[in-house]
Amino acid sequence: MTVGALWTATMSFIKEIYDSQGFVIVPNLVSTDDLEKLRTACDTVVGRTRNGHWPHRRVVGKQFPPFDSDNPDSWGVQHLMHPDLGPPASVFAKWYSSDTLVGAAKELLQCEDKDMQMELFNLLINPESHKFALRWHRDDVKGDATEDEERKALAAWNGGVQWNSALYEDSCLYIVPGSHLKTRTDEQRKHSNTMDPPANPLDMPGAIRVTLQPGETVFYNSNILHCATYDHECKRATLHATIGDARKGAGRARNILQHGLTWMQEERFRDQLDERGKAMLDRLLLLQQTTRDVGYSLDN
Template sequence: MPTPQEIKSSLHRDGFVVIPSVLSESELSALRAAATRTTARARSGAWPHIRTLGKQFPPWSAADIHKGIWGVQHLLHPDLPPDDAAVFTRSYFHPRILDTAALLIDGGGDGGGEEGGEGGGGGDQLVMELYNMLVRPDADYELRWHRDDVPPEATAEQEMSRLGRPAWHAQWNLALWDDESLVVVPGSHLRARTDAERAADPFARELPGQLVVRLRPGDVAFYNNNILHRGVYDSARERMTLHGSVGHAGGSKLRARNVLQHGVGEWVERCDFSVLEDGAQRARAEGMRQRLIKLGRESGDVGYSLKD
């Protein structure tokens, strides 16, 4: 198990860090069951919040379900069946996940704020953001190389302007089955693209220095969302990977577009976290929810970070 300093150092140096076995066997089993039911619901059309094949970035439309899906959106949505919603809620607000996120934001490992952050620590200024699931696609599917919040037409100077600013977030993939879908270029979150990377086909199978992030069930990979990365999804291989992010109140409008473009603001005010038995954990979750509501009210129409 890596130490806190090793986790921060790895994320800062490489742009990602893998932490093994963050879930107990019972937690993993409960999540697999909830994820299986939720994925089946999405494939049948009973859950409209999906990512459809042929479209990499939001917005997605439930009308395109006939094309197949590669993701399920909004695992914290209050309209999910209560039993499944409870399982996903407990996993998103899991102390090992949120404490690691707070460590990475607070410690600046992903470009986060000053040590201690606003209000005495990253942990007490966390903002609820996104919780989605990446699933086995209905046909083989690949994403193009991208950074989540830097458009491909950006100049080197524009890239460095964004990469040099605080990230104010922590993002993760938590695998429920073996997963080798995420491909990254380590260290690319610290620099502009090379001439070779700019000239490469957006779907290039190989870029110099790339690495496939391999996860076992229960492993979690935290990564900077502006690392140069892509996804490669095999329709013959089961996949259910929880894809989440949390922010920091200091991020303000810098994070608003990344988060609100997914439509979370449409239902966040109806969330009920009473399924969290621990009072302190429940209060933490409610504080995070209120900061997201505040972000939405202050940001207005944010548009979309990237377009297909």
């Protein structure tokens, strides 16, 4: 078998697992060379976030945006490709539009290059001095949704892929395999229809803990039931990003644009991207433009 044929076989295998289980772990999307460059870039932006010089962060105590609390301890750094981050932003942007990563996203979305839409690119980190946890949730379905609302939301969900790429060993994420296809059982609802973080995430029926080795990536349907626990004593630097299928139009707007991506309209951002990155950006700018024109509401 040639390398090309092996890649194609592996890729169709990941699609099958991703569709049926709602997640798939792929080992080889960060090269050894990139691993070092990305770790160095992360150290810089994490330092800047912790010393208060980067305002776009996810703060301990808050699960979703807006992250407007005064708590200085952070569990995430937002907008890794933002030109105000200087040289690290270019390292992140180069990897985001790399052949291997975009190749996997195209396979999972069954898309071509012309459909790839630039979206979110953030970093998940260990807080410096607090333990923190995210409660069980689906990213785009409310915890108190009725069974009928949940069924409709799961059926409607489509058009993007989300992933975590670990630069250090990472065991923070818990998921319920297959739950992207099913409404919750009564017992699962009890564990996810609450604002409280789980005492033990494995109390959730069907839950497993995901462990990634450095350089491994988990792609997951963001409507799979998931939660996460953060340990301030264990170093975490995990790239957390999404790519969309531009053919889905406004369907992705609420999930993506609530994170505040207007800075992507700046020419100096565009200038730091390669040709594929620029084309992906154009599709996001079009989404911003069309959702603004129709007055799309982001607060529901």
